[in-house]
Amino acid sequence: MARRDTDEPEDRGRNRRGGIGDARAFTPRGRTTRDGGSFAGSEPDPQAEAELQRRRAELRMVRGGRAEEGRPPQRLGRVTGAPSARRPRRADDADGGDFDVEEAPRRRTAAAGRGRPAVRADREFIGRTQAARAREPRRGDRLPAGRGRPQDRRQRPVAPPPDPPKMGEPRRRLRLATAVALLLFAAIGVRLVQFQLADAPAFAAQGLEDRLDKIVLPAARGAIYDRTGEVLAKSVEARFVAVDPELVKDPRTTAVVLAPLLGKAPSELEPLLQKGKQEVSGAPIRFRWLLRGLSVADAEKVRALNLPGVIVKRDERRDMPGEDLAANLIGFTGTDLNGLAGIEARYDQLLRGRNGELQYETGNGDLNKPIPGGYRRETVAQPGSSLMLTIDRDVQWQAQHILFESMQKVKAVWGAAVVLDARTGEVVAQATYPTFNPANPGAAKPEALADNATSVVVDPGSVHKAIVLSAALQEGVVEPDSTVKIGPSIKKGDQVYWDTHQFPEGTKITLPGLMAFSSNVATIKIADKLGAQKLYEYQKLFGLGQPTGIGVPGESSGQLQAPEDWSGTSHGSIPIGHEMAVTPLQMAAAYAAIANDGTWVQPHLIRQTIAPDGKVTEPAPPKSHRVISAENAAALREIMEAVTTVDQATGRSAALAGYRISGKTGTGSQVLNGKYVKGEVGSFIGMAPAENPRYVVAVFVKTPGVGAGGKVAGPAFRDIMAFTLRHFKVLPSTVKSPSFVTHY
CATH class of the missing domain: 3.90.1310.10 (Penicillin-binding protein 2a (Domain 2))
Known part of the structure; x- marks a missing residue:
């Protein structure tokens, strides 16, 4: 075996290109050293090397594969064979001997026996290769002095032969083209089906739409x-x-x-x-x-x-x-x-x-x-x-007419009149002054377009005293025959409150006298006994400070003061109807509760809904709740008769011949944007017949100056109530009002 240089890497001999091993490995017939001369000392022949590379390429094509880079090709004697292990490697295999060559002679002989020309070509090629190898220095030979060691073949980069171009595959291209064509035709077919089945109605509808005329x-x-x-x-x-x-x-x-x-x-x-x-x-x-x-x-x-x-x-x-x-x-x-x-x-x-x-x-x-x-x-x-509304056309017309004439007499800024059915809560009439012609609303002033009974906010004044007496009777603070010791005035906080009808200090005033002369002092003293919290609760029970839900847009809610917000003067102002805000309709509904034996019923305007086919639908029943007992309500109605019957009482102008009238006058102010407006709001709210009330009428009048309720609102109340009772054929009272003792 040839000597190996110790400076050379151990795997160098396995990767070298040279020697009989290489030649034998790349000859198509698997020749051995017996078929040619020695390669030792041969010089590399470029032509031989080129021929060798060409042979290698041909072998790759024949086998249908490519030699892996970095490892020698398999032996040629048998494509699928393995290196022979039957004999040891020979010395002349050192330069290329990684392959068994035992089978090569037999294949060569068989080929020679058949006289194949490839054997002679291989023999000539190997001969030339051995001659070239003989001129190359062998591994282990000493080099002449002064010369460097010849580089190993692996150190000289040799460009690998280019891979031959792949052969075309017509069948594959044909299959691909067929698949693409089929896919294209399928897409076109699907789109055509979509046009014909899915989109056709839409296109047809669009075309029809362009040809259609529409008339509303x-x-x-x-x-x-x-x-x-x-x-x-x-x-x-x-x-x-x-x-x-x-x-x-x-x-x-x-x-x-x-x-x-x-x-x-x-x-x-x-x-x-x-x-x-x-x-x-x-x-x-x-x-x-x-x-x-x-x-x-x-x-x-x-x-x-x-x-x-x-x-x-x-x-x-x-x-x-x-x-x-x-x-x-x-x-x-x-x-x-x-x-x-x-x-x-x-x-x-x-x-x-x-x-x-x-x-x-x-x-x-x-x-x-x-x-x-x-x-x-x-x-x-x-x-x-x-x-179908609850409004009665005739009563509405009369209420508007009477209100208009009365407001002209007192030169009122505005007025409101409400007629309620005390038992059902139906609004029989609701008049506003000034009014407008709905056929030409643009010609009216903005203030004439509103419904004053629900949109205007006022402090009610003395008509609120009926709320105080109702609560006091119900809570047992006073009895119908109770008296209150009063003087001409009373002080609350830093405010002094006077009576318009003044009595000496120590005078005992009855409850009918309190209402007849509208005593502020007596009312404030009763409210003190009742307490702020109780008064506030009864105000809410009577529906004050909250919308009635009548169904008219723009209805105001008003405002009440909770007891914790009261000041020192509030204990004097609130009982007599100040420092609070209500609407005329809220006060009318509160008096209707007294007329209805103590049960508050929600005011409402809608009586029926009539469908186009004539079907009639009744609305839901109005809300209702009890405020005071029937006995206390009846007692209070009798007490308030003194307002229209007692000599020099504030409501004498509201008396109606033939009917017993219970009611109360009031004088307050209009509240606008949280502030009082200059001028006074006079009011009168009453019910008839007092012994068994059917209707409640409330009249509020805003005047530019002083306007006591009995003077500016009493006459309008009387005339509206008179027509309402006659229109609905309410019989006159059969029993006269009682005689009242007002004070001691």
Whole structure:
């Protein structure tokens, strides 16, 4: 075996390219050293090396594989064979002997016997390779002096032969192309199916939509009736007149012709007929309203003129047969008949109904006419439901009329009158001064549009004393025949409270006398015994300081002071109706509880709801709760009769011949934005007949100066109550009022 240089790495011999091992490994027939000369000392032959590389490449192609880099190829004698272990390696295998060559001679002989020309080619190739190897220094030979050690073959980088290009695979490409084509056709097919089955209805519907004309079929707005079925508000068919300014040929002449029919001046109409541009887009203005709600007869006259650019079409308007009758309660609608105020706004969804629609197919261009037998669909309009109120038309009219005349006499700023059914809580009438015409609400002042009975907030004044006596009777602080020792005044905190009818110190005043002369001193002393907490609880039980829920938009809640918020003067002011805020309707409902044997019933306006098909629906029963006992309520009603019967009593102006009247006068102030408004609010609230009350009437009057309740509100109460009792045929009292002792 050849000597190995100790400086050379141990694995160098296994990776070298040279010697008979390499030649034998890469010859196609697996030749051995017996088939050629020795390679020792041979010089490398570039041509041989190139030929060797070419042979290697051919062998890779024949075997269908590639020799792994860094390891010698397998022996050629047997492709799948393993190195032979039957004989030891020979010395001449040292340079390339990692492979067994035992089988090579037999394969060579067999090939030679068949005379294959590849054997001769291999023999010549190996011969040339051995000659080249003979010129190379062998491993272990000494080099001449002065020369460096020849580099090992592995240290000389030899560019690996390029891998041969892969052969094309037509079958694979064909299969891929077929799959892509099938996928493409499948996608096209799916899309076609989608167009035909899924999208076709949508495209057809869009095409139909482009050929359709639509006409809105307005739904009639529900009517509003009084308790007897008389119409308070209803919708009637009308016409609107509009204009397309681009089509008007002579604006001035057109305005002159239209003015008499529309009830407007030509100077008002002419600017509307002039051409103009839209502010945002700059496009020509093609539509302007001229008038809405025109009567059908006048609209037909306008249509007969056949004026260029003038449009006349169906419309609807709200008709109020009573004009301003209950206007502040009912409210009004806009030009599109949407509720804007009052009951019209509160129950707008119920009253308005749902518009219908007529769709029909038309041609294009000059054939823009309905197509006979074409598409046609009509959605029938659903009229709104109607409301029947608790208001009585006649009582309402009289209450407004009486209130108007009374307010004119005292030069009142505003007034409010409420008529309640004491047993049911129904609002029979609710009048406001000043009022307005709902057919033209724009012409009214803003303060005339509100319902004063629910929106105005006042401190009630002495009408609150009935609340104090009710609580005191119910809590046993006083009895109906009790007396209170009083003087001309009383001090609470830093405030002195005086009586208008002053009595000497030590005078004993009865409860009827307290009410007849509206004694502040006696009321404050009773409230002291009752206590602030109890008084506050009864105020809430009577419904003060909270909305009644009557159903009128904008109802105020008022405000009460809790006992912990009272000051020193509050113990004097609150019992006599100051330092608190209520609405006239709240006080009327509190007196109705006294008239109804001590049971408070929620005031309400809606009596029935009438569906378009005539079905009648009753509303839910009103809320109610007991405040005082029936016995105490009856005792208090008798005590309050002194207000209208005792000589020099504050409410003599409210007395009504033939009927016993229980009530109370009051003088307070209006509260606006948490502050008192200059002037006084006089009031009178009473019930009749006192022995068995049927109705409660409350009148509040705001005057610019001094306005005692008995003077400014008493007469209006008397007249309204008189008409109400006669209208509902309430029999006069059969028993006279008792005689009262007022003081000792």
